[in-house]
Amino acid sequence: MKIKVYITLLLLLWVITCPLLLMAQGVPTMINYTVDDGLPSSETHDVLQDSKGYIWIATDRGVSRYNGYEFENFTTKNGLPDNTIFEIREDSLGRIWFLTMNSRLCYFQDEAFHPYTWNSSISKAVDSLGIISGTVFDNFFIDHKMNLTLNFASSGFIKITPNGDISTAKRIDNNKSEFHLIDTLPYAYGILSPTDYSFYSLYENDSLISTYSKSYPLYPGISQKIIPFNKGNDHFSNRFFSTKNFLFEHSQYAIRKIYKAPNDINCIVAVDGKIWIGSSFSGIDILNQKGEKIDHILDSISVSEIYCSNDNKVWITTLDNGVFYIPNNAIINFTPESQLSHSISSIASLKNYIYIAYNNNRLNVYNTNFGLLNSYNIGSPIPGIHYDESIQQCWVSTKDKGIKLLDENRIIHLNTNRLTHVSITPVKNNGIVTFRKKNTSFYHFINTDHPPQLELINELDLENNSQSVDCSYYDGKTIWTGTPNGLSKFDANNMLKEVTYLGNKIKLLSNRITCIAEKDSVLWLGTRGNGIVLFDKKNHASYLNHALNFNPQNINAILINKNYIWVASNIGLILITEINPSLYTFQQINTSSGLSTNEVTSLDMIGDSLLVGTKKGLNIINTKNFSLNDSKKMPVFTAINVAGELLTDTSNIEITYDKNSIDFSYLTFAYGTGGDITYQYKIDELDQEWFSTKDRTARFVALPPGDYTFKVRTLKNDSSWTEANLLHFSVLPAFWQTWYFWVAIGLVFVIVISAIAYNSIKNANERSEMNARIENLRQNSLSSQMNPHFVFNVLNSILTFLLTNSQRNAAKYLSSFAWLMRKTFNLSKVNKITLEEELDVLTSYFKLEKLRISDKITFQLEVDPKLDVESLMVPPLILQPFVENAILHGISQDQTTSVIAVQLTLEGNYMKVVIEDNGIGIEKSKQEKEKHPQAASHKSSGLDISKERVALLHKIKNEKALVEIVDLSSFESANKTGTRVTFYLPLTED
Numbered sequence: 001m002k003i004k005v006y007i008t009l010l011l012l013l014w015v016i017t018c019p020l021l022l023m024a025q026g027v028p029t030m031i032n033y034t035v036d037d038g039l040p041s042s043e044t045h046d047v048l049q050d051s052k053g054y055i056w057i058a059t060d061r062g063v064s065r066y067n068g069y070e071f072e073n074f075t076t077k078n079g080l081p082d083n084t085i086f087e088i089r090e091d092s093l094g095r096i097w098f099l100t101m102n103s104r105l106c107y108f109q110d111e112a113f114h115p116y117t118w119n120s121s122i123s124k125a126v127d128s129l130g131i132i133s134g135t136v137f138d139n140f141f142i143d144h145k146m147n148l149t150l151n152f153a154s155s156g157f158i159k160i161t162p163n164g165d166i167s168t169a170k171r172i173d174n175n176k177s178e179f180h181l182i183d184t185l186p187y188a189y190g191i192l193s194p195t196d197y198s199f200y201s202l203y204e205n206d207s208l209i210s211t212y213s214k215s216y217p218l219y220p221g222i223s224q225k226i227i228p229f230n231k232g233n234d235h236f237s238n239r240f241f242s243t244k245n246f247l248f249e250h251s252q253y254a255i256r257k258i259y260k261a262p263n264d265i266n267c268i269v270a271v272d273g274k275i276w277i278g279s280s281f282s283g284i285d286i287l288n289q290k291g292e293k294i295d296h297i298l299d300s301i302s303v304s305e306i307y308c309s310n311d312n313k314v315w316i317t318t319l320d321n322g323v324f325y326i327p328n329n330a331i332i333n334f335t336p337e338s339q340l341s342h343s344i345s346s347i348a349s350l351k352n353y354i355y356i357a358y359n360n361n362r363l364n365v366y367n368t369n370f371g372l373l374n375s376y377n378i379g380s381p382i383p384g385i386h387y388d389e390s391i392q393q394c395w396v397s398t399k400d401k402g403i404k405l406l407d408e409n410r411i412i413h414l415n416t417n418r419l420t421h422v423s424i425t426p427v428k429n430n431g432i433v434t435f436r437k438k439n440t441s442f443y444h445f446i447n448t449d450h451p452p453q454l455e456l457i458n459e460l461d462l463e464n465n466s467q468s469v470d471c472s473y474y475d476g477k478t479i480w481t482g483t484p485n486g487l488s489k490f491d492a493n494n495m496l497k498e499v500t501y502l503g504n505k506i507k508l509l510s511n512r513i514t515c516i517a518e519k520d521s522v523l524w525l526g527t528r529g530n531g532i533v534l535f536d537k538k539n540h541a542s543y544l545n546h547a548l549n550f551n552p553q554n555i556n557a558i559l560i561n562k563n564y565i566w567v568a569s570n571i572g573l574i575l576i577t578e579i580n581p582s583l584y585t586f587q588q589i590n591t592s593s594g595l596s597t598n599e600v601t602s603l604d605m606i607g608d609s610l611l612v613g614t615k616k617g618l619n620i621i622n623t624k625n626f627s628l629n630d631s632k633k634m635p636v637f638t639a640i641n642v643a644g645e646l647l648t649d650t651s652n653i654e655i656t657y658d659k660n661s662i663d664f665s666y667l668t669f670a671y672g673t674g675g676d677i678t679y680q681y682k683i684d685e686l687d688q689e690w691f692s693t694k695d696r697t698a699r700f701v702a703l704p705p706g707d708y709t710f711k712v713r714t715l716k717n718d719s720s721w722t723e724a725n726l727l728h729f730s731v732l733p734a735f736w737q738t739w740y741f742w743v744a745i746g747l748v749f750v751i752v753i754s755a756i757a758y759n760s761i762k763n764a765n766e767r768s769e770m771n772a773r774i775e776n777l778r779q780n781s782l783s784s785q786m787n788p789h790f791v792f793n794v795l796n797s798i799l800t801f802l803l804t805n806s807q808r809n810a811a812k813y814l815s816s817f818a819w820l821m822r823k824t825f826n827l828s829k830v831n832k833i834t835l836e837e838e839l840d841v842l843t844s845y846f847k848l849e850k851l852r853i854s855d856k857i858t859f860q861l862e863v864d865p866k867l868d869v870e871s872l873m874v875p876p877l878i879l880q881p882f883v884e885n886a887i888l889h890g891i892s893q894d895q896t897t898s899v900i901a902v903q904l905t906l907e908g909n910y911m912k913v914v915i916e917d918n919g920i921g922i923e924k925s926k927q928e929k930e931k932h933p934q935a936a937s938h939k940s941s942g943l944d945i946s947k948e949r950v951a952l953l954h955k956i957k958n959e960k961a962l963v964e965i966v967d968l969s970s971f972e973s974a975n976k977t978g979t980r981v982t983f984y985l986p987l988t989e990d
Contacts, residue, residue: 026332026370026620027297028314029596031672034322038071039064044317047307048088050096052636053669055315057323058085063098067638067667069675069696079113081106091142099140105148118164122150125158125166240268240275247277247291258291269306271314272329278303284316298324311631313671327672328594330626334370334618344613347604348385348394354606355394355406356618357382363396363411368606376411378404388426395424395432403434425472425479427492433472433479473516473523478537480523482513487525487535508533508541517558517565519578524565526555532567549719550574550586559603559610564623566610568600573612587718592672595619632670632716634723635679638696639665650727657734661701664727668714678715683708705733797852813851820844827876832988835904835911836869842879842902849887857887860901867906873988875953879913881946882981886917910984918978922967950983 034042041061048056055066062075062083075083081104089097096108097116103126105116116122139151150158159167239250247259247268259277267278274294275287283298284306302319309315314326343359353373354366361381365374380401387394396404396411403424405412425433471482479490486503503510511533515526525533531545531553544550552569559566565576572590579585590598595614602613608624640647643659655662670677680690681698685708691698698712708731713724735741794817801810823841827833839861846859863869879902886900903914920928947963963983968976 026334028326028329029331029333029594029619031325031327032322033325039322040073042322043319044304044323045086046088046305047315047317047323048090049307049309050090051094055671056088056096057317058088058098060084068669068671068673069667074113079106081115087140089140089142091146092144097142118160121160121164121166122158242268245279249291259287259293261285266303267305269308271308272312276306278306278316313631325672327592330622331594332620333596334620342617343615344601344618345382346385347602347611347613348387349604349606349611350387350392350394350406353408354611355385356613357385374410384424386424386426388432390426395426397424425474427474433492470513471515473518475518480516482516482525484512486510487513506539506541508543509535514555515557517560519560519565524558524560526558526567528554531555551588556601557603559605561605566603568603568612570599572598573600585718589717591674592670593717632668632714632722634725635666635668635712635714636725637664637666637727640727653727653729655729655731657732657737660703660731661699662729663697663699664710664712665697666712666725667696668722679712680715680721681710681712683710685709703731705731705737794848794852809851813848816844816848820848830876832873833876834870835867835872835874838874838876838879839863839869841877842883845880846883846900857898857900860899862901862903864905867904867911871989872911874985875949878946878949878985882915886915886919886979907984909987911987912982912984914980914982916978916980918976921969921977922965922979923969950985953986
């Protein structure tokens, strides 16, 4: 009778707890990639990580290449034979092979797709085997000799060499056998009898390795496809394969059916020593090596392939739900299906119970297997759960529902509703201390019954600390509290009669404190915005922040377990390992490591399991077996551009001066990070420090000529850096930056300086000669003023005045002549005179001539007002010879009045001189001279000297001089006679 009662009770307990245990099933954190993330389709068939690090995904809308940042999709437009891809392989040459729906093969090499050379031979071989047209081969394999082996379900094998030689696999029993690929590392195939569908023989690399005298029925009556086993990184001694929904294990001596799946098995793979089986419509079953089911994920999803990468991360392709990625199997995500909100605010564990407070005001109680025991709706937000060692129970603080007490799996409501917005600190063997805004209270235990009875002993108003308490910690003597204003302390042994604020004394303690923990008498204070502050409880405080490569700035919780410090933050979970005092290492655990989210809110430890509360449920980490699965490796270069042109060969990069810009594109394959990766780069020859960036490109322009080495590295989760990838390049100098150019410039400089010196000496000599010549001409010009003919005419005119009793005119004439003589002698001492002086001499000379010739001549002088006659300098007696010539040769005896007009105008830096008379003109003057030989023998040397003087003045300025003499009678339209002389004088100022 008792046995029946026990059995009944056990059955009743199983019925009650079984649903709870099933609901508590945890799964690894998975990231789901779909069309919304960039995939061309959610129907995916195969996945592969190539030797470079890229993830290739086969879909029914083409193939996709993923680098951790974005998906790059390829279709028939890019060279695929068909858009539906079933299988992907990589050969030993690094070529990526694709099997398409139309039974065509192609491979990807050098960033381009290439059709398989012997695609047409495959079609012929298929016909020779009697395979129905359009049948897709089940599997293919490329060995190290580049031989291609194709498997057709229920038909046989085709092997094609690189030269196109085709052979078929062995057949036995008079072609009454079927060939199926069992394993691809190395490839093996089994021989099946088509009559009873039994497994007889196993071949490996075309050599018989196993023969069975006894037949082993697999799935009678149906032609079947055998699924090969992918060992992944695990080394199983036996082989596994499946047909339909059965899993078989075969050794050298036996074949054993070990598991039956709910639906057809599509893939088998080893992950962490376990067997993962992907099936249609039933997700993945996880078995131990005995074939016992221990877990199940992705329920009701059709899984087409499971791929375990070299870093032990799992990729799963599905037929309707895209691709799933599992960063770390050691981190389990526990999300109760009944919870509408998965955001956790607090966690605590006690004995065999785990208490989790959610942000939807619900408090759940679980056993250590995460079976749900109770769920309470508190009706108020739950800031924290506080374990009380003295009574072996947990206190629950609420926002506006007072204090609750957790007694194992039941909650006790205490009469403390007035204690709102409260933070609780248990005081060992005494009671509890509650903290509210502007008030703290000490409650003493009257007894420690269940529930214990409390008595209010003391209350203290916090007038100087009006902010609410975010956290509190009791170290056995002192209660430390963290507020938005910083850290305060209370003497617990003194009934909290006095509070001491420490922020005024130590500036670092004025930061907002969000959590407190202790290790070796040092308080670890989590802050909001400044990382962690370490405080020795006396006078010394120091930061643990970004300056020490500790990246989190907003700390939510700190849990210390021996020499390991776990820190919850908004950028993930940080594991701090103390090597020695003040020396730490940091490891960041985030979504790329397997967390469900980077927003970690709370922490607790039960045994070796770390409970991590997050905004997306609970993560569980087995700290004993956990290792940080950080697969970040040295960055790879994805593109090098010089002046906007992509380089295909980067072995010898040389940049010319006219294309002096280079762009480096790089990336580190770190899947699951969402592209949140920090890089550092530098050029050794230019930079002393590394430049940090999250960009994947670095650009340099206008680099000086020289040889350079560009380096780039990646920050790992443990705050160390990967090995730097480097690339050498050279910037070639422009021709003007070469040594031979500067030698040539030096030679040219010497030649130019020598030529300049030579020309300077030559010009100086020529200038000296010209100056001497000008001086000689000036003296000759002065002498021409004093020629005997002119003096004789003047003296004769004076005598005539005396004989005619014109003493007054004689005296006037003699006075003018004397002034002119004196002026002429004075001018002989200078090289330049003012234009005003030159015009005075010219006027005086003309007056003498007018007295001699009487009223037969009129002198007209017109000076441009723009000419400053007082400051402009001209050679002395430069105009008089031209006027004298006009008087001497331009006046006819039969004319009543002759006009000599002198016009001076400003044109640029020159003075234009025009001297015009209305005489007989040049031609008639020549004719008159021919009639009077005495006149023809007279030669006007003054005019020639003046022409040469004008020419020399222009020669000094390297200008061509021109004295133009025109006979006015030669112009038919002018209807006038006379001569016009025109020339230009360079102007200088005094």
